[in-house]
Amino acid sequence: MTVDRAIARCVAGFAFLLMSLIAAFAQEETIPPGSPAIDLLRQLPEGSFRERGEVIGALADTGEVALVPILRALEAGSLFVVTETGQIVTTQADGDGVIATDVATGEEIGALASSAVEQIRVNNLIRREVRTAVSQLTLMSPNPARRIAAARDMYASANADSVETLDAALAAEDDDAVRAVMEEVRAVAILRSDASLEEFEAAVSTIVARGGSQSIGILQGALSTASEELQPTIQAGIAAIERNLALWNVAQNIWYGLSLGSVLLLAAIGLAITFGVMGVINMAHGEMVMLGAYTTFVVQQVIRTSYPELFDWSLAIALPLAFVVTGIVGIAIERGVIRFLYGRPLETLLATWGISLILQQSIRTIFGASNREVGNPSWMSGAFQFGGLSITNNRLWIIVFSLVVFAVLLFVMKKTALGLQMRAVTQNRRMASSMGIRTPFVDAMTFGLGSGIAGLAGVALSQISNVSPNLGQTYIIDSFMVVVFGGVGNLWGTLVGAMTLGVFNKFLEPYTGAVLAKVLVLVAIILFIQKRPRGLFALKGRAVEA
Amino acid sequence: MITHALLRGLDGKAWLVVSILVAVAIFVPASNLLLSPGHPLYVPNYLVALMGKYLCYAMLALALDLVWGYCGILSLGHGAFFALGGYAMGMYLMRQIGNRGVYGNAELPDFMVFLNWTELPWYWWGFDMFWFAMLMVMVVPGLLAFVFGWFAFRSRVTGVYLSIITQAMTYALLLAFFRNDMGFGGNNGLTDFREILGFSIRAPETRASLFAATAIMLAIAFVVCSAIVNSKLGKLMIAVRDAESRTRFLGYRPEYVKLFAFVVSAVIAGIAGALYVPQVGIINPGEFAPANSIEVVVWTALGGRGTLIGPIIGAILVNVTKSYFTIAYPDLWLFALGALFVFVTIFLPKGILGIATGLMARVDRRRLPPEPTADAAKPTPAE
Numbered sequence: 001m002t003v004d005r006a007i008a009r010c011v012a013g014f015a016f017l018l019m020s021l022i023a024a025f026a027q028e029e030t031i032p033p034g035s036p037a038i039d040l041l042r043q044l045p046e047g048s049f050r051e052r053g054e055v056i057g058a059l060a061d062t063g064e065v066a067l068v069p070i071l072r073a074l075e076a077g078s079l080f081v082v083t084e085t086g087q088i089v090t091t092q093a094d095g096d097g098v099i100a101t102d103v104a105t106g107e108e109i110g111a112l113a114s115s116a117v118e119q120i121r122v123n124n125l126i127r128r129e130v131r132t133a134v135s136q137l138t139l140m141s142p143n144p145a146r147r148i149a150a151a152r153d154m155y156a157s158a159n160a161d162s163v164e165t166l167d168a169a170l171a172a173e174d175d176d177a178v179r180a181v182m183e184e185v186r187a188v189a190i191l192r193s194d195a196s197l198e199e200f201e202a203a204v205s206t207i208v209a210r211g212g213s214q215s216i217g218i219l220q221g222a223l224s225t226a227s228e229e230l231q232p233t234i235q236a237g238i239a240a241i242e243r244n245l246a247l248w249n250v251a252q253n254i255w256y257g258l259s260l261g262s263v264l265l266l267a268a269i270g271l272a273i274t275f276g277v278m279g280v281i282n283m284a285h286g287e288m289v290m291l292g293a294y295t296t297f298v299v300q301q302v303i304r305t306s307y308p309e310l311f312d313w314s315l316a317i318a319l320p321l322a323f324v325v326t327g328i329v330g331i332a333i334e335r336g337v338i339r340f341l342y343g344r345p346l347e348t349l350l351a352t353w354g355i356s357l358i359l360q361q362s363i364r365t366i367f368g369a370s371n372r373e374v375g376n377p378s379w380m381s382g383a384f385q386f387g388g389l390s391i392t393n394n395r396l397w398i399i400v401f402s403l404v405v406f407a408v409l410l411f412v413m414k415k416t417a418l419g420l421q422m423r424a425v426t427q428n429r430r431m432a433s434s435m436g437i438r439t440p441f442v443d444a445m446t447f448g449l450g451s452g453i454a455g456l457a458g459v460a461l462s463q464i465s466n467v468s469p470n471l472g473q474t475y476i477i478d479s480f481m482v483v484v485f486g487g488v489g490n491l492w493g494t495l496v497g498a499m500t501l502g503v504f505n506k507f508l509e510p511y512t513g514a515v516l517a518k519v520l521v522l523v524a525i526i527l528f529i530q531k532r533p534r535g536l537f538a539l540k541g542r543a544v545e546a
Numbered sequence: 547m548i549t550h551a552l553l554r555g556l557d558g559k560a561w562l563v564v565s566i567l568v569a570v571a572i573f574v575p576a577s578n579l580l581l582s583p584g585h586p587l588y589v590p591n592y593l594v595a596l597m598g599k600y601l602c603y604a605m606l607a608l609a610l611d612l613v614w615g616y617c618g619i620l621s622l623g624h625g626a627f628f629a630l631g632g633y634a635m636g637m638y639l640m641r642q643i644g645n646r647g648v649y650g651n652a653e654l655p656d657f658m659v660f661l662n663w664t665e666l667p668w669y670w671w672g673f674d675m676f677w678f679a680m681l682m683v684m685v686v687p688g689l690l691a692f693v694f695g696w697f698a699f700r701s702r703v704t705g706v707y708l709s710i711i712t713q714a715m716t717y718a719l720l721l722a723f724f725r726n727d728m729g730f731g732g733n734n735g736l737t738d739f740r741e742i743l744g745f746s747i748r749a750p751e752t753r754a755s756l757f758a759a760t761a762i763m764l765a766i767a768f769v770v771c772s773a774i775v776n777s778k779l780g781k782l783m784i785a786v787r788d789a790e791s792r793t794r795f796l797g798y799r800p801e802y803v804k805l806f807a808f809v810v811s812a813v814i815a816g817i818a819g820a821l822y823v824p825q826v827g828i829i830n831p832g833e834f835a836p837a838n839s840i841e842v843v844v845w846t847a848l849g850g851r852g853t854l855i856g857p858i859i860g861a862i863l864v865n866v867t868k869s870y871f872t873i874a875y876p877d878l879w880l881f882a883l884g885a886l887f888v889f890v891t892i893f894l895p896k897g898i899l900g901i902a903t904g905l906m907a908r909v910d911r912r913r914l915p916p917e918p919t920a921d922a923a924k925p926t927p928a929e
Contacts, residue, residue: 281706337888341892344895346706346709349706350840350890351888353887354884355884355887355888357880357881357884357887361880361881361884362881473837477713477714477836481714516722522714522715522721523718525711529711530700
């Protein structure tokens with residue numbers, strides 16, 4: 001366990017290093033020659049702390065963004081003065097001596113003896129001045145993103161002194177997004193000052209509007225110092241934020257649940273068709289999903305080597321291909337094996353399990369047992385913030401996709417001739433046959449359709465899970481659970497079942513952990529089946545008992 | 547009365563199986579211990595353990611045949627009962643390690659010390675006693691089967707639905723046993739055993755005795771199953787398999803018949819698991835994998851379900867082949883197994899034994915006047 005923590009610390013440290021590096025690169029600008037800042041810098045080591053504080057204030061007034069890293073270095077005590085020339089430098093240890101870099105010009109001066117440089121001393125007064133100067137410089141930066149970042153940086157340290165800085169910045173600010181952040185920070189600053197009651201209440205409501213757990217911390221901090229009459233306002237504010245957070249938490253869980261549900265829906269919906277219409281337990285269904293995912297992989301490989309500019313279209317190309325490939329494999333299985341086993345569902349289950357083993361091993365032989373890399377096109381990657389929800393694009397697309405597949409399937413079942421025949425065969429095979437429906441043809445098409453949809457699911461799942469020969473195995477039991485829970489032969493049942501299971505799972509997870517949540521869901525389904533052996537939306541009629 | 551029933555179980559078929567098993571139980575250990583390694587009839591140590599394993603599998607397949615072949619319940623979760631029995635035995639063996647573990651803790655198994663547990667969880671109490679552990683080997687799988695079956699059969703969950711939820715059951719147990727917090731060793735399971743009843747578990751004598759015990763237990767299980775299927779209850783089981791609704795309308799309670807068969811079968815599977823663990827030296831959650839349970843089904847199907855002997859032949863045959871394939875052509879084994887599933891279901895619905903009896907019946911028919919065929923006597927299933 002301690003090892004884990006140490007690793008986590010290393011990773012965090014590394015990430016921090018990387019971020020500072022990026023920050024360092026971002027602030028590469030140097031002070032333009034002739035700027036008053038250069039002269040002011042030279043005055044830094046001279047005079048009393050108070051005088052030097054004024055120098056820093058004057059530096060801030062120049063508005064040179066390039067001063068920010070220098071001032072930070074000063075605060076950290078890593079700014080030196082070369083005693084002979086008066087140059088301000090940063091140093092790097094080099095054997096006995098140091099290598100100095102002039103901060104004003106960014107030029108390397110070269111190796112010096114350690115005694116040739118002297119550290120510029122700082123005290124708390126200087127540090128405070130530096131911080132104010134830095135925020136003033138960054139808040140005035142021409143780059144809005146940096147202004148926002150600067151305002152955010154002030155969150156933790158904001159105090160009465162910051163109000164003035166922020167007011168000045170707000171007066172000059174015309175970007176709404178930046179204004180919003182600045183106003184929030186200003187509210188925090190006011191909370192920590194002795195402002196009037198109205199101002200205080202306005203500040204509380206601004207922070208409540210911002211929400212988030214950090215705001216609770218700020219308000220609680222204010223609670224300890226605030227006067228008697230302000231206490232109820234702040235407490236009400238905290239309660240409001242907590243309510244809000246709880247709501248967003250529920251929303252986030254629902255979102256995760258729907259996301260999981262859409263994956264389940266994709267995996268199960270093809271099964272619902274083959275199971276529902278034909279009464280065939282297709283244990284190889286998971287392998288159809290896997291074949292779809294591998295089709296995507298092959299398509300992407302071809303695109304990568306031959307037409308790299310088409311990469312963003314790879315999924316659009318893979319979808320019809322996967323449908324056709326898995327559909328054909330499905331029809332082949334139906335014609336080759338399952339056809340001989342109608343009316344013997346248990347045997348079908350075993351035979352299709354055998355087929356699934358063969359398909360898995362074939363893929364393992366061709367592509368190897370390890371995970372294959374399937375890339376996300378640019379429009380699938382990334383995330384955005386919606387209120388308190390963080391939504392990743394690929395999850396969003398998969399939810400949309402699963403619903404589209406569902407809608408198309410519903411259309412096929414309800415509005416096309418094939419769908420009509422399928423439903424007729426579901427309800428009464430013999431009667432349908434007597435009415436002139438070619439039931440063997442309908443069976444083959446149904447199986448092909450179910451398998452093809454599994455292939456589509458595979459394309460989608462390749463975006464969020466590992467593409468390996470075992471991909472199908474991970475989904476098969478879950479998809480059976482969905483179908484059994486939702487009720488056989490009813491697409492709506494599958495939709496409701498998948499989403500219910502997904503949401504239920506995600507709501508349990510925070511309390512029980514992922515594995516136990518899954519176990520509990522399985523137990524719940526087993527119990528549920530006792531109560532309703534035919535699922536949520538059961539078919540009625542004589543056909544059911546057959 | 548029970549003696550009487552058991553004796554009736556010893557029909558001609560059973561006599562044959564029991565005598566073969568007893569002969570094996572005597573011959574293999576004797577050859578292993580008494581003959582010198584150079585002797586042509588000498589059975590090497592590794593083979594004793596391997597054959598012991600096959601016999602455990604055969605017992606598991608026999609248990610499955612009782613429910614599937616005679617009662618029509620296709621359980622895809624029999625591996626769970628097997629593994630539970632194995633875990634009960636494993637817990638006893640863990641407690642026998644005493645203070646000889648890596649951490650030298652006399653009270654706690656190593657993995658608990660590793661997890662910083664300070665005392666033995668309540669469900670480990672009593673497992674230092676052999677008789678208690680053996681009781682649990684039968685009680686735990688039996689109880690699970692009873693509770694599960696009670697709910698499932700009473701609400702008339704049948705056919706593929708039942709198969710799927712039994713699969714879900716073993717899958718849920720798989721996930722649960724993978725958790726370290728469960729107190730069963732997480733994904734490492736239980737291993738590193740030392741002693742059973744005071745004998746070193748690695749000694750050839752112990753291994754030979756375990757083998758003999760397995761063969762004898764298999765023989766006993768066979769006699770019990772045979773007695774059950776030959777009794778009136780056995781006829782009822784077949785009736786439930788072939789026409790459940792009709793049996794119910796005749797005034798029987800099919801759910802109790804099924805429950806009885808399911809529980810007995812689970813207990814036999816549990817015993818098989820308990821015999822399996824000391825011979826392979828490890829039990830881990832992988833035994834709960836749904837794929838294992840389905841494999842058992844194909845052993846049974848290959849040998850011929852509803853025959854009791856068939857599953858034993860099927861289990862040994864498939865596993866011998868598996869041992870051969872996984873060494874000679876490891877990449878081809880899954881192809882072979884997959885093809886076997888398809889082949890057996892399409893071409894051998896009655897298994898090897900079905901073909902054998904079919905051939906024999908043809909020979910008989912030539913000698914005797916034609917009788918009404920079995921098909922005509924068989925009631926058509928209710929729709």
